[in-house]
Amino acid sequence: MISSSNNNQVVPIKRIAAIDIGTNSFHAIIVDVFSDGSFRTLDKLKEMVQLAKGGMGKRLSDGAFKRGLSALKNIKRLADSYECEEILAYATSAIREAENGGEFIQRSIDEVGVKMLAIPGRVEAELIGLAVRHGVKLTEKPVLVADVGGGSVEFILGNEEKFFYTASKKIGVSRMTEIFKPADPITQEDIKKLESHYEEQLRDVAQAFAQHRTDTIIGSSGTMENIAQMIAARKGKSVDMTLNEMEFSAQDFKEFYDYFIKLNKKQRRKVTGLDTKRIGFINTGVVLVDYLIRKFGIKTIKISSQALREGIVIRYLKKEMIGLPWTGAFADPRRRSVFELLRKTDWHENHSRHVANMALTIFDALQDEMKLEDGDRELLEYAAYLHDIGYYISHSKHHKHALYIIRHSDLKGFKEHEIEIIANVARYHRRSTPKKRHGEYWKMSPEIRKRIKKLSGILRVADGLDRSHFQNVKELEVHSEDDHIRINIWTEGEPYLEIWGAERKSQLFKEVTGKKLKIERVLEPVYS
Numbered sequence: 001m002i003s004s005s006n007n008n009q010v011v012p013i014k015r016i017a018a019i020d021i022g023t024n025s026f027h028a029i030i031v032d033v034f035s036d037g038s039f040r041t042l043d044k045l046k047e048m049v050q051l052a053k054g055g056m057g058k059r060l061s062d063g064a065f066k067r068g069l070s071a072l073k074n075i076k077r078l079a080d081s082y083e084c085e086e087i088l089a090y091a092t093s094a095i096r097e098a099e100n101g102g103e104f105i106q107r108s109i110d111e112v113g114v115k116m117l118a119i120p121g122r123v124e125a126e127l128i129g130l131a132v133r134h135g136v137k138l139t140e141k142p143v144l145v146a147d148v149g150g151g152s153v154e155f156i157l158g159n160e161e162k163f164f165y166t167a168s169k170k171i172g173v174s175r176m177t178e179i180f181k182p183a184d185p186i187t188q189e190d191i192k193k194l195e196s197h198y199e200e201q202l203r204d205v206a207q208a209f210a211q212h213r214t215d216t217i218i219g220s221s222g223t224m225e226n227i228a229q230m231i232a233a234r235k236g237k238s239v240d241m242t243l244n245e246m247e248f249s250a251q252d253f254k255e256f257y258d259y260f261i262k263l264n265k266k267q268r269r270k271v272t273g274l275d276t277k278r279i280g281f282i283n284t285g286v287v288l289v290d291y292l293i294r295k296f297g298i299k300t301i302k303i304s305s306q307a308l309r310e311g312i313v314i315r316y317l318k319k320e321m322i323g324l325p326w327t328g329a330f331a332d333p334r335r336r337s338v339f340e341l342l343r344k345t346d347w348h349e350n351h352s353r354h355v356a357n358m359a360l361t362i363f364d365a366l367q368d369e370m371k372l373e374d375g376d377r378e379l380l381e382y383a384a385y386l387h388d389i390g391y392y393i394s395h396s397k398h399h400k401h402a403l404y405i406i407r408h409s410d411l412k413g414f415k416e417h418e419i420e421i422i423a424n425v426a427r428y429h430r431r432s433t434p435k436k437r438h439g440e441y442w443k444m445s446p447e448i449r450k451r452i453k454k455l456s457g458i459l460r461v462a463d464g465l466d467r468s469h470f471q472n473v474k475e476l477e478v479h480s481e482d483d484h485i486r487i488n489i490w491t492e493g494e495p496y497l498e499i500w501g502a503e504r505k506s507q508l509f510k511e512v513t514g515k516k517l518k519i520e521r522v523l524e525p526v527y528s
Helices: 062-081 093-097 101-112 121-135 173-180 188-201 203-211 222-234 250-260 282-296 308-319 333-344 349-370 374-386 398-407 416-427 439-443 446-464 496-504 507-513
Strands: 012-021 025-034 039-048 086-091 116-118 143-148 153-158 163-169 216-220 247-249 300-304 473-480 484-491 516-521
Touching (some): 012 308, 039 333, 062 101, 121 153, 121 216, 163 203, 222 247, 250 282, 349 374, 349 446, 374 446, 446 507
Parallel strands (some): 143 216, 216 300
Antiparallel strands (some): 473 484
């Protein structure tokens, strides 16, 4: 039987700020924590500070102090504007190793009102692992996470359930640039010295890798994200929505590496996607990624937009908010992320769940005939849940508002083309079907456009079958005949509005199936 259910309302119970005080940059997020243990990001701020300018492990310079305190003041103002109840600030290698790191911590308390903890590398690695697992869809297959920072690089070997190995290595891009002082452009001799150092420093990582082999690296933090942005630009791909789950192959990286590694500083400045503040030290990170790919036989590199700052929030939920199921309502980052967005946009839950159930029933009956992929079922389900969230902005053109919200909500665990499919299927649930004038739609590949049309055709019929939004259709069956598709429906009351609603939106369904649609009410009771 098709049924709808109401979850208990989940409400925000606290608002906190989390700050990652890194070597090159400070990253902050403002989040609402909910009563089910999940959290939603409200705002982000990144401040490039280059604390270690002048050398790692030495005293922080007066300039570093000034830049760092200024950045903290900006973050504190943001947190105050959101009326955060608590600020969690964790300092990493630059503060840990500086002779006057304690003085910086004290001045941040006295002058800014932010108290920070200087965490050891192993804790940093664990928190990054938690953040990546929260934001990227993992399986039982191991992955190697590499968080390339300025002072250190954190390595985590793990899967969806546990971490097999965590380590923090002092081979960050700023530290390596300061120690090895590579020429500009970098020479083969410089590269060999760096690789020899990486070989020595990563021996235990290699030993752990031998026990938990994988062909996938998940990269997080600025250097990895910047490399991904440059590769995306070279391939003509947009990363406007999110870098999270962006994927590229070892061959993509090699082509980028062969081009990029020969450039001097002036030439690097012209590379699309490269953060200008990273021009001076990006090369040591590029060499490291190349080394890891070759050393471990990596075939695929994925990006996580979540890193230490999200890990700080997760640790807070695990350790300090006793009694909360900190993982949230759903362990899968994709499903959890969708439902966090639904909650934020005050979704029409009964209607949307009912439409999703009917759409999936149609999908299951016609999957083989319509040549739909297994993964399309999940995307259709999410599009059905999300199809009416545009009402959060306005009743008028709510389908277009839904497209915009889904595209710009930083859904976790999805590849960019999957977000586009969900967004466009939701957009085409009403009014116009895809037209030549819809420029963004036609920028996508023919294969993606075809999937959108098929799933939209199904969703439009399912949405029409709940035209009243009162779940009159209690059960349906789908039968494919020679020249038509027949949907039998069992209803609580008269079915005329539902049949009319589905038939008036059935043109795209007829186009993608090549068959007529017949909807008939069945009066006999349903027996389970």
